[in-house]
Amino acid sequence: MPARAEVAYFGAGPAGIPTPVLERGAAAFVNFEDSGLGLAEISHRSSTATKILDETKKGLISLLDIPDNYDILFLHGGGSGEFSAVVFNMVAVWVEKRRRKAQEQFGDDDEAILLRVREELKYYLRLDYLITGSWSLKASQEAAQLLDPLGQNFVNVALDARETNEGRFGSIPPEDTWKLTPANANSGCGSAFVYYCDNETVDGVEFPSFPQCLEAQAGENDRLVICDMSSNFLSRRVDVKKYAVIFGGAQKNIGITDITLAIVRKDLLGDMPPPSFLHKVGVWSPPTILNWQIVSKNNSLYNTLPIFSVWIAGEVLRALIVLHGDSKVAGQEAVSNAKAETVYRVLDTNPDVYQPVNHRDVRSRMNICFRVKDPKTEKQFLAEAEERLLQGLKGHRSVGGIRASNYNSVSMDNISKLAEYLTEFAQRKRRETLHSSNSTPHDSSQHQEALISL
Ligand SMILES: Cc1ncc(COP(=O)(O)O)c(C=O)c1O
Incomplete structure (x- = not known):
């Protein structure tokens, strides 16, 4: 059974919640601020609720x-x-x-x-x-x-x-x-x-x-x-x-x-x-x-x-305020952008293996959608990701493919884990392709580039 800290969760919604907020929430659910009652039990018209x-x-x-x-x-x-x-x-x-x-x-x-x-x-x-x-x-x-x-x-x-x-x-x-x-x-x-x-x-x-x-x-x-x-x-x-x-x-x-x-x-x-x-x-x-x-x-x-x-929403907001201080949501914007760029960079540098599905200028920073180019290996990509405890990567049932959701609760550490896996998977697939092909590789420049980067 994996510990919470070992799982990197990229689900599209509901999203993960920062662990400290959940831990405080668990206590507040049972006994809020030593009142003897949990937060789901108090009246929504009480002074506590109004506050x-x-x-x-x-x-x-x-x-x-x-x-x-x-x-x-x-x-x-x-x-x-x-x-x-x-x-x-x-x-x-x-x-x-x-x-x-x-x-x-x-x-x-x-x-x-x-x-x-x-x-x-x-x-x-x-x-x-x-x-x-x-x-x-x-x-x-x-x-x-x-x-x-x-x-x-x-x-x-x-x-x-x-x-x-x-x-x-x-x-x-x-x-x-x-x-x-x-x-x-x-x-x-x-x-x-x-x-x-x-x-x-x-x-x-x-x-x-x-x-x-x-x-x-x-x-x-x-x-x-x-x-x-x-x-x-x-x-x-x-x-x-x-x-x-x-x-x-x-x-x-x-x-x-x-x-x-x-x-x-x-x-x-x-x-x-x-x-x-x-x-x-x-x-x-x-x-x-x-x-x-x-x-x-x-x-x-x-x-x-x-x-x-x-209350949970209030705690999430408070955590953002403490984290970003005067820069407010601009601070979170910088973090969100940096995380999204990390993933897109790996996808873009391995174009023979991955294909981001959307036009570059409108790619979402929050829901990074892409395909593994060889359809036979997409399932393998997801299965191996799960084994590595990189969870929630399956694309929406209506469109298929892969979707890595990069919400605010996804840490840079977990994005780095995903980026490492993407890189490692791409290198491995390329090696497999190379070994299975006895003939000279295709002369497409993309393929040449891919080989050079090995
Ligand atoms: C952009 C967007 N709008 C609306 C909805 C619908 O939200 P709900 O499931 O809360 O009705 C979703 C759900 O994921 C969404 O992502």
Whole structure:
């Protein structure tokens, strides 16, 4: 039986948790701060719970420099729950803007207001999705399904990265090819929001930076950008004020599963039409548990919140703050980049054995996806990795291959172990190929290079 310290875990989620946090968590689970009760037993409305919630929020605010005009919500339902929440909440915000405008024109003529908003919805409601991998695809499908009863195609796929990459994810085409909903005098800045996933966990595609075309333009109405950061939260700096909403499940870089975090601009929490108006327009009002406004008003305690999971997140954040001091998340960014570069360097220097699957400029720092070029040896690669206690390397079932997840809890030591194994495996495969071939090696320059590096 391996000891915890002997295992190097590269699973894509849930991710590993730093051992000291788990050890403190184990004690807190049984008896929190000598109170005689464990953290999963105390009331979520107790002063202890409120303190844990506040401190966890403060940690996040400090690490990411979250401005005052944003609220932090702790939610249920994972990243998938937020795929729906985004649609429910943002469509309601969109409707409310139009309702107020119509009210200015028609005063208390409720019928005229309703007709106007219904018309506007029919002609102008669009949700822009940038689809760069399996998770943004799922989010867009969820939106289409939720809006389907309205009977129109409200989801605008502004980008489907598969279209220019032989039918599979792995690149992000230039911004000037994206088909964002154009600005329109009536609809304001175009779509109700633009949605993207910063890091696609399954496919290993990460946006290199905030898309330039989504930067606020002078004279433009507010463009609302929604971003799923489930798998690269806290791995690099984020200019929060460029976003309307950032969300992510906790189970990768923040803590354990059970909680989902959303950073929501406060003005979006105030603008909700009465549910009866939404229903008359033909749109559902957000289910209570997904309603950001209600969750915010109740300090994320509308219903029972798993305080143990919030505490774990708080401890992970505290550990990052202690580790990186004033450099905050920029410190973690440097570490994440260095770890990812270590692995990619080995892959790139052994091109006869490994093939990173994605275009270089969008390779994920968090989920490093590659193939062992000879399909017969991929299984062997994984089996030998397991023997070496390098675990969780199997690619997602939908795409196969290898995926080394480089979340914040993966230490440089464990990355070095992986790099050593990758190098050793490549050298061995090359030697085997050389020995099994009695004839002169192929004259391809790649093969020549590989032989020279032996
Ligand atoms: C980027 C991304 N978004 C959303 C999800 C869905 O999260 P959940 O399983 O918490 O619903 C995942 C899950 O791995 C993910 O990686």
